[in-house]
Amino acid sequence: MRFRVIEPELNEEDTLSVRTFESLLGRSYGRTQMRVVADSNRSAVSALKAELVNTGLTSLFLMDEEGNDGSKMVVAACLSQLSGRHLVPLGLLTLHLISSYLLSKSIREPLKRVELIEELGVKVVTPLLNNRLQLVDKGSPQASLSPADGKVSVNGLVLDLDVSDLVLLPVLDDGVTRLFLIESSSIRRFATPVQFIDLTSTCQMVRGELDVKTDEIARYYVKSDQILEDVAHSSILLAAEALGCAERLLEMTVEHLMVRETFGKKVASYQAIKHRCSDLLVRIEELRATVLYNSNSKLRCLVSKALAGEVVTHVALEAIQLHGGVGFTWDNDTHLYLRRGKVCDNLVIDSRHARELLSRIL
Amino acid sequence: MREGVVTKDDLEAFRRRFSEWLERNSPDWWPRTIESIHRRIYDDIIPQMRAWQRRLYEEGWLGYGVPERYGGKGGSRLLEFVIHEELAKRSAAPVLNRIGLVTALPILLSHGTDAQRERYVPPILRADEIWCQGFSEPSAGSDLAVLACRGEIKGDSLIISGQKVWSSLAHIADYCLLLCRTGKVEDRHRSITCVILPMKSEGVRVSPIKQITGETEFNQIFLSEVRVPLENVIGELNQGWNIAMMTLNHERLLMCMEMLAKASAAFNRFRGMIEEVGESDKTYWKARAVDLLIDLEKSKALLESMMNLAQRGEVGPETTIMKLSATNAIQRTYLTINEYLGGGATSDADGCDISWFRGMLWSRGRAIAGGTSEVLRNIISERILEMPR
Known part of the structure; x- marks a missing residue:
């Protein structure tokens, strides 16, 4: 059952990319594997990673010399949406795409770009976030450079560190954010797992000091004056992830309502229920439109991000209610999507921050 | 109905040309206020309105999607929709013979006899005969x-x-x-x-x-x-049922274009209003404005996607989703502005503007005309979600 009303406008090559990922998920990361992952067995994630890097999709944002016209962002959004539908660990795809987008916008020298394409073609990069899951927060930065000894003190969270090869550090240096790219192995020793609401991703707390000069672990050292702009643009991918969750929730709900009977008829035949489901579809299609028709504008991306958290939470709570008692059980998937949705709502740039940025644009 | 092919760029270029023309030629007898947004067509201005539509037609802004032998300009109907949308956006005088143009004319073209088309289409375009x-x-x-x-x-x-x-x-x-x-x-x-x-x-x-x-x-x-x-x-x-229903999706699309144009115009005025608010209240009203901005932008994005379908001639029952979205946007815009103005929208005393209250009342009708929101929800659940009747 699929209720997609609006379709993305993709060329043949991009359509093929999206289909490749979709069939990969169908083959290697179906519901059974996802439930196993939710029970903390991560073997399916490693297997998926190996297949994913083989597709070349992980270097999506770096292939384009001019650096990411709107069409690449639409392809990435379609991938993130599939990630949301299948509850792929966030660090494996969506956070990787966001990190590589930020790198591609910051690194302009052709040689370094080629190097990065080769690297990200086979490696997964995930960002260091602060404890509230924000990527850029000058108030409480997750990494800062000490001018005295050149050391970077790190205090933040990394999602899915087990499958990441590289970590992107947004380092606050004298009021400016600089991006460092380091090997994940160099910070694993500082990492301790924390409880995380999203059961299909993992979360590690990382706290320690990195000696970036002597260790030579930092490959890129780029100043990103407009990192907040780039973060705002790339946050559309989290809106897409939330969209994938929301559409899957509605499908599951309608499927359930078509089977369940009460007072002698299908629950799906009651008008009160039908109208609620219709309202959910309206909200999902509105979100889909902001994700796919964002004209690459900062305003639309922020609208999309702020809207996504609200929509996915609402749809998930309605899905739980419309599933009745079943929706309150662990074995039903609705809570897994609610968990992912709440993380998407708050991840990288939370709805509150997105709204604040919008009010500045007003 | 098969649309003439039109690209997004064609539509935008056409919009710009018309917008520039309208800037210079918008009639001054039509009050460019919020009042005009929901103003009834008063009998005393019917002659001016007829003349206005005739002028739009003679200047080449109406008649798209209508073959030349019936007085039209060929091309895509969507070009004409842009005209209605721009008029709404600028609170300019609307086209008088709207039902003639939007409903009767496409039906005559697709199902009428040659004699009917020749007899009725040209006077519809010129506002010589109102439908x-x-x-x-x-x-x-x-x-x-x-x-x-x-x-x-x-x-x-x-x-x-x-x-x-x-x-x-x-x-x-x-x-x-x-x-x-x-x-x-x-x-x-x-x-x-x-x-x-x-x-x-x-x-x-x-x-x-x-x-x-x-x-x-x-x-x-x-x-x-x-x-x-x-x-x-x-x-x-x-066979009248199918004939009558065929224009429904296009009518709904146009209705949404106009609703969002009006909602955007009202929102822009609201933005101006809250600039004058004292610092202590500004944060609150800016946050409310962001809520409206999100409502409007999501609905506009949806409209863009629908226009895309319409450009390919594929517009169908999904306009029901569009209408629920646009209705929400316009109703919330008027409600918020009324809340902001408080007593200032309850009378026409000095410094007050009662038209925002009337606008809010008018916006309630949007959820009834062109299919009530309840019927639209039935359509969505039964035809798109495939839930049982």
Whole structure:
């Protein structure tokens, strides 16, 4: 059952990319594997990673010399949406795409770009976030450079560190954010797992000091004056992830309502229920439109991000209610999507921050 | 209906050209205030409105999607939709013969005879003849298929008796696009015929309906043994349902374009209002403005996606989703502005603006006209979500 009303406008090559990922998920990361992952067995994630890097999709944002016209962002959004539908660990795809987008916008020298394409073609990069899951927060930065000894003190969270090869550090240096790219192995020793609401991703707390000069672990050292702009643009991918969750929730709900009977008829035949489901579809299609028709504008991306958290939470709570008692059980998937949705709502740039940025644009 | 091909760039270039023209030529007799957004078409300005539509036509802004031999300009109908949208956005005088252009004309083109097209299409474009619509009845609104207005065949005529309701412009119309029952009621939509009713016929009486805004935009039409020649039937007898329904999605799309244009205009004024708020309240009202901005932007994005479908000629029942979204956007915009103005929108005393209250009342009608929100939810659940009836 699929209720997609609006379709993305993709060329043949991009359509093929999206289909490749979709069939990969169908083959290697179906519901059974996802439930196993939710029970903390991560073997399916490693297997998926190996297949994913083989597709070349992980270097999506770096292939384009001019650096990411709107069409690449639409392809990435379609991938993130599939990630949301299948509850792929966030660090494996969506956070990787966001990190590589930020790198591609910051690194302009052709040689370094080629190097990065080769690297990200086979490696997964995930960002260091602060404890509230924000990527850029000058108030409480997750990494800062000490001018005295050149050391970077790190205090933040990394999602899915087990499958990441590289970590992107947004380092606050004298009021400016600089991006460092380091090997994940160099910070694993500082990492301790924390409880995380999203059961299909993992979360590690990382706290320690990195000696970036002597260790030579930092490959890129780029100043990103407009990192907040780039973060705002790339946050559309989290809106897409939330969209994938929301559409899957509605499908599951309608499927359930078509089977369940009460007072002698299908629950799906009651008008009160039908109208609620219709309202959910309206909200999902509105979100889909902001994700796919964002004209690459900062305003639309922020609208999309702020809207996504609200929509996915609402749809998930309605899905739980419309599933009745079943929706309150662990074995039903609705809570897994609610968990992912709440993380998407708050991840990288939370709805509150997105709204604040919008009010500045007003 | 097959659309002429038009790209997004074509539409935007056309919009810019018209917008520049309108800037210089918008008539000054039409009040460019919030009032005009929901103003009824007063009888005293009918001659100016006729002249305005004729001018739009003669300057080459109307008649898209209509073949040249009937006085049109060919091309895509969507170009004309852009005209309606721009007029709404700038609170400029609307096109008088809206029902003629948006509903009757496409039906005549697709199902009318050559004689009907030649006779009726050119005067519609020039506003020489105004049209109204006779679909809804007191006992057949959302469930239109049970309509009771009878059309008895006698010789070469239809003898029509019954009652129609919610007919905009009926008080000034020359023709009515009418649905009547030409078979058994049990056959529902299979015994409905679409016919051109001359409003000056004997037995036609029009009675205005006063709305909650205090204005009179709609009418009731009472039909008592009105004789209409059978040659006025559009398409075949008993095929009227499909004919009437074919324009529905396009009408809805246009309605949404205009609603969002008006909502955006109102929102821009609201942005101006809150600039003057004291610092202590500013954060709160800016946050409320962000809520509205999100409502508007999501709806505009949806409209862009629908226009995309329409450009390919694929617009269908998904316009129901669009309408629920646009209705929400415009209703919330007016409600928020009324909340902001407080007592300042309750009278026309000095410094107050009662038109925002009227605008809010008008916006309630958007959830009823063109399919109530409840019927739209039925359509979405049954046709898109495939839930049982």
